Amino acid sequence: MFRFLIVCICVIGYLILSIPILIVEWIVGKFNKRAKDISSLRIIQTVFKFVLKVTGAKITIIGHENVPTNQAVLYIGNHRSFFDILLTYTLCPDLTGYIAKKEMEPIPLLSTWMRYLHCLFLDRQDIKAGMKTILTAIDKVKSGISICIFPEGTRNKGENELEMLPFHEGSFKIATKAGCPIIPIAISNSAEIFEAHFPKIKPCKVVVEYGAPIYPDQLEKEDKKHLGAYTQKVILEMLEKNHDLV
Structure with a gap:
């Protein structure tokens, strides 16, 4: 419980x-929007790194060199923990907005920081509003801001992390319409930080692997048609490979 309390104090205290x-x-x-964006990015990355240190998690990063530094990308990852956001956001080399659930938008200060960081809020119950969010994400990528989304749509609470929820294909329009590469992210064992023994936070081993960029226009017709399933298969292969590392 001690680590949990410290994390809560850090997060709430920082927001205030x-x-x-x-x-x-x-x-x-x-006066300088780019300077403000980069400053906000680095500030939050520093806070997230500190919080991860408090958890005691031992994090192994694989393949981060696969992330292009000269263009915006669409990050796609599996999702089992609240800490997935911290684990991946600390590694973003440049401006990156996350797509979050609409329910987070009313939270004071947190939502303000999220907007500063180009995060978007997705209404999962309203198809029209959801499509508008996707279109905004496409514009973000075209303007040079990467987008990260967990296309399972919610945290996967199943016991076996190799059994992912189906990826929502609509998320991948961001890549096909913006003409950007997809960076698959396989996050192994992150639920062991917190969710597996709620409300305690316990030290554990976590592996975050970045796969080679996926360029949709270079895929076979069938793979391009089912881009979500194709990307999920790539992530699953990384999860299976790293299973013995945690």
């Missing part, structure tokens, strides 16, 4: 104490 930082960032953004 960061109000002056939000104001400063807003002012900086009026």
Whole structure:
């Protein structure tokens, strides 16, 4: 429980104490939007790294060199833990917005920081609103901002992390319409940080592997037609390969 309490204090304390930082960032953004965006990115990455350190998790990173640094990408990952966001966001080399559930939008301060970081809120119950979010994500990528989405649609709470929920194919329109590569991310054992023994946070081994970029226009016709299933298969192969590392 001690680690859980420390993480809660860190997160809540930061959100409250960061109000002056939000104001400063807003002012900086009026004069130099890029500077404000990068500053916000690095600030939150530092906070996330500290929180991960508190958890005691031993994190192994594989294949991060596969992430292009000269263009925006669509990150696609499996999702079993709240900590998946921290694990991956600390490794983003440049501006990256996450697609989050609509229910997070009303949360004070947190949603403000999320907007600063180009995150988008997806209404999973409203198809029309959901499509609008996808179109906004496409525009983000075209403007040079990467997007990360967990296309299972929610955290997979099954006992076996190799049995993923089906990937929603609509998410992959971001890559096909924006003409960007897909970076598959396989996150192994992240549920052992917290969800597997809620409410305790326990040290554990976690592996985060970045696969080779997937270029949709270079795939076979059938694979391109079922891009979600194809990407999920790539992630599953990485999860199976890394199973013995955790």
